[in-house]
Amino acid sequence: MMNLKKNLAYLVRHLREKHRLSVRNRHTDSEVWYMYISPLNLLAGLLAFVLILFIIVTTTVAYTPILDLVPGYPGSRSRTMLVENVMRLDSLEMELRNMQVYSENIALIMAGKNPVTRNDIHTPDSASPHGGTTVAPVAEDSLLRSQMETPSGAYSLDDPDAARKSLRSSMELQSPVKGVVAEEFDPTERRYGIGLATTDNQQVMAVADGTVISSGWTPEEGFVVYVQHGDNMVSVYRHNARLLKKAGERVSRGEIIGYTGDGRTAEGSKKLFEFELWHNGSPVDPRRYIVF
Known part of the structure; x- marks a missing residue:
């Protein structure tokens, strides 16, 4: 501690006095490189290095998106x-x-x-x-x-029939499949559409121009596709064997969107193709607008 204080006091008293800084070979004890430097020059060089480093860091942060790479830091992108x-x-x-x-x-x-x-x-x-x-x-x-x-x-x-008349007069709907109506529309029995007995692998067609808003598969209903049409109408096609359209795709009236399934119920009977028609968020009887 005493030697450190003496060395600091010496440097303070001799700030402008130059000292010889040399590099010597450990084996031959010969001088390899040397230079003369004063404590004042060393302090000035250190301050210059810190200033240059500060300028580089500030410029990098201000003009590059480097902060976006720091987790949890609100960068320019945020x-x-x-x-x-x-x-x-x-x-x-x-x-x-x-x-x-x-x-x-x-x-x-x-x-x-x-x-x-x-x-x-x-x-x-x-x-x-x-x-x-x-x-x-x-x-x-x-x-x-x-x-x-x-x-x-x-x-x-x-x-009560005004909305239905307006909807029917403004649209010409295509039959989705060819088949026989086996289950009638009955919302009281939670049947929001009709069940159609169809042949296997029959083409399923869009009833009108629209956009596919959902296309997927469930264990109970097989492949199901929802199509959004004009006048706030949505058509639903259930129990398909496979689908040809994905969500977000546009479809035209009569365009093939899938194929009917050949699945069987637990009792061994063939599953019906189910078709639903929704208008303004409420189910409507498809047979009022489509001849099956």
């Missing part, structure tokens, strides 16, 4: 994703407000009142009790209300 998510959230919030305004205006029209144009989509307006300005009544509003209230109207709320 910050970019955060900004994108915030923008998406803002867009969704705006869409929800627009939908709310639309629903409120429909309710006002049905009640015989004038709809309101919202001004608070971006900035709230406290001048109006509804946060917007009243829209002058137009003939289209009265026409819509009369169609909703008239029993024979196309959009009648009192006619």
Whole structure:
């Protein structure tokens, strides 16, 4: 400890005095290399090295994605994703407000009142009790209300068959398979479609243009495919032997999407091909729209 203090005191007193730093051969004790250096030069060189290292590290962190490789550290990629998510959230919030305004205006029209144009989509307006300005009544509003209230109207709320008529008139559905209806549509018995007796390995066709939203296999139902169509309609095809389409693929009316199965039940009877038709989230009888 005393020698260390003496050496430090010596270096402090002789900061500018040069010292000989040499490298000697251990075997021959001959000098191989030497240089003259002062403690002040050594300190300045160390500070310069630290400064250069700091500049290199700062530049690397600022202009390269090296922090993304550090586990748990929010790098530039994470910050970019955060900004994108915030923008998406803002867009969704705006869409929800627009939908709310639309629903409120429909309710006002049905009640015989004038709809309101919202001004608070971006900035709230406290001048109006509804946060917007009243829209002058137009003939289209009265026409819509009369169609909703008239029993024979196309959009009648009192006619339970109006939605079915609209759906049937707007679509021309293809029969998915050729077969005999063996089980009728009966939601009370948890039969949300019909059962068809078909031949083995028969072509299964899409009933209308649409997009496959699910395609998979289960032990109870075999290969099952769901197709989303227009007018919020979904067709379901169960007990297939194999499928030709995957989720996300577009299909056309009459296009082959699979083949019927040849499976057997526990009693030995052949499994029926099951077809379901859903509209606005509710099952409908396929025989009302398709001739089997």
